[in-house]
Amino acid sequence: MKIIVKAITSNRDDRKKVEKALEAVGFHAGKVDAMNPPKFTFDNFFNFYRHLLGRTEVDKIFDELGAKKKPYLTAQQFCDFLNKQQRDPRLNEILYPNYTLA
16 A cells, blocks of 8 residues: 555645545555555446546536436436536537537
8 A cells, every 4th residue: 555655645734635535445554554456446446536636526426417316317318418517608509519418
């Protein structure tokens, strides 16, 4: 664990944030703690990444679009999100058409 913490931190505040994220997903971040490689699956890594970034606005978007109980958006929900919330209304619709399922 010490190697992971050292590889992605540059100061004391970063180190504490990484250690806190590791502990949040069930890995101890002490100096002598070791990680069992088979336990560090993609899902565990992704949970660690989400705890490390702390991007709660992503969860908010999922909740607003109706994906509260699902960890994904449908293609239609994603298109609606791009067209209604991310699209700049000043764009020319001929040069920059709305997103479609295709």
